[in-house]
Amino acid sequence: xxxxxxxxxxxxxxxxxxxxxxxxxxxxxxxxxxxxxxxxxxxxxxxxxxxxxxxxxxxxxxxxxxxxxxxxxxxxxxxxxxxxxxxxxxxxxxxxxxxxxxxxxxxxxxxxxxxxxxxxxxxxxxxxxxxxxxxxxxxxxxxxxxxxxxxxxxxxxxxxxxxxxxxxxxxxxxxxxxxxxxxxxxxxxxxxxxxxxxxxxxxxxxxxxxxxxxxxxxxxxxxxxxxxxxxxxxxxxxxxxxxxxxxxxxxxxxxxxxxxxxxxxxxxxxxxxxxxxxxxxxxxxxxxxxxxxxxxxxxxxxxxxxxxxxxxxxxxxxxxxxxxxxxxxxxxxxxxxxx
Ligand SMILES: Cc1cc2nc3c(=O)[nH]c(=O)nc-3n(C[C@H](O)[C@H](O)[C@H](O)COP(=O)(O)OP(=O)(O)OC[C@H]3O[C@@H](n4cnc5c(N)ncnc54)[C@H](O)[C@@H]3O)c2cc1C
Numbered sequence: 338x339x340x341x342x343x344x345x346x347x348x349x350x351x352x353x354x355x356x357x358x359x360x361x362x363x364x365x366x367x368x369x370x371x372x373x374x375x376x377x378x379x380x381x382x383x384x385x386x387x388x389x390x391x392x393x394x395x396x397x398x399x400x401x402x403x404x405x406x407x408x409x410x411x412x413x414x415x416x417x418x419x420x421x422x423x424x425x426x427x428x429x430x431x432x433x434x435x436x437x438x439x440x441x442x443x444x445x446x447x448x449x450x451x452x453x454x455x456x457x458x459x460x461x462x463x464x465x466x467x468x469x470x471x472x473x474x475x476x477x478x479x480x481x482x483x484x485x486x487x488x489x490x491x492x493x494x495x496x497x498x499x500x501x502x503x504x505x506x507x508x509x510x511x512x513x514x515x516x517x518x519x520x521x522x523x524x525x526x527x528x529x530x531x532x533x534x535x536x537x538x539x540x541x542x543x544x545x546x547x548x549x550x551x552x553x554x555x556x557x558x559x560x561x562x563x564x565x566x567x568x569x570x571x572x573x574x575x576x577x578x579x580x581x582x583x584x585x586x587x588x589x590x591x592x593x594x595x596x597x598x599x600x601x602x603x604x605x606x607x608x609x610x611x612x613x614x615x616x617x618x619x620x621x622x623x624x625x626x627x628x629x630x631x632x633x634x635x636x637x638x639x640x641x642x643x644x645x646x647x648x649x650x651x652x653x654x655x656x657x658x659x660x661x662x663x664x665x666x667x668x669x670x671x672x673x674x675x676x
Pocket of ligand 1: 352387388391393428453454455458459460462463467514515516566567568573574575673
């Protein structure tokens with residue numbers, strides 16, 4: 338039987354280390370416990386907060402409801418064909434450990450996504466991505482429990498409507514499903530994706546026959562460790578803003594005053610701007626006022642004094658206003674704020 342803990346401090350359950358409390362907290366390890374928790378919430382009229390690793394949320398105040406920590410564990414090879422293996426992982430498995438497990442088993446495709454914090458269940462919600470690969474590239478299907486009906490439903494890639502840091506679970510189906518497992522389609526022989534500039538640069542002096550998935554994973558880990566603060570020592574949620582997608586006309590206008598603006602082509606009419614570059618150029622790197630802007634990467638806001646998430650949101654608002662007035666570009670927050 339699960340324990341419903343009242344007035345529970347969530348500081349250890351979010352990587353910004355915000356010391357806010359949930360009215361109730363429960364850990365669930367299977368669907369039976371999850372259904373019981375949903376019933377408890379319904380009977381007590383409590384709003385719901387689902388927690389994985391807490392690495393993509395901003396808790397700016399106490400949560401007046403039930404926080405449910407999804408702890409479903411387990412992984413299995415569900416089928417294979419000549420070229421692929423299909424590995425199913427439960428929602429509570431740690432993402433980075435899962436990537437390492439697949440590397441050890443020689444199931445390839447996740448190497449560029451090494452060391453991303455958080456758990457399996459949250460990964461499809463924002464279609465996590467890094468170093469030229471997104472979850473959608475290795476995704477087969479997921480199962481999710483519908484809160485209203487209690488039914489378990491399978492989602493194909495099409496049904497998930499993946500986009501850049503986006504999926505149906507952030508839009509039409511927001512707050513309607515709890516992801517319980519994700520199945521990945523991985524390859525039996527390596528198919529490396531090393532076109533991303535930082536990765537390509539790191540591999541310039543390595544001969545092609547020496548480039549292995551393990552090496553790619555190692556380089557991704559090294560780059561990440563050099564650029565991103567470890568949330569255990571400096572609380573953060575990684576990139577605080579999405580890279581904005583703007584029209585080529587907007588890009589040309591920005592280039593009039595900032596010829597070096599960093600932009601990646603999307604299609605004939607649009608480009609993705611590097612949000613970190615915009616924030617840096619607007620003069621925010623190293624800023625500190627309760628929360629701080631990370632010295633090595635201006636896209637990362639940190640919470641060194643372990644304050645409530647509202648301190649981070651205050652700095653985020655200052656940055657958004659400044660980037661808008663400097664470049665005419667609106668930044669969109671990546672982590673979700675609660676309550
Ligand atoms: C240092 C650092 C680096 C990062 N780098 C990257 C990166 O390179 N690329 C990237 O894409 N992201 C990155 N992130 C963001 C984060 O790691 C990912 O978004 C991750 O998938 C969040 O997982 P989580 O378990 O911590 O989610 P949580 O923060 O616990 O939850 C995120 C959202 O998903 C919901 N949720 C969680 N589990 C479930 C579930 N089972 N069913 C339904 N809803 C659920 C929550 O309610 C919340 O709305 C980084 C974060 C940090 C701290």
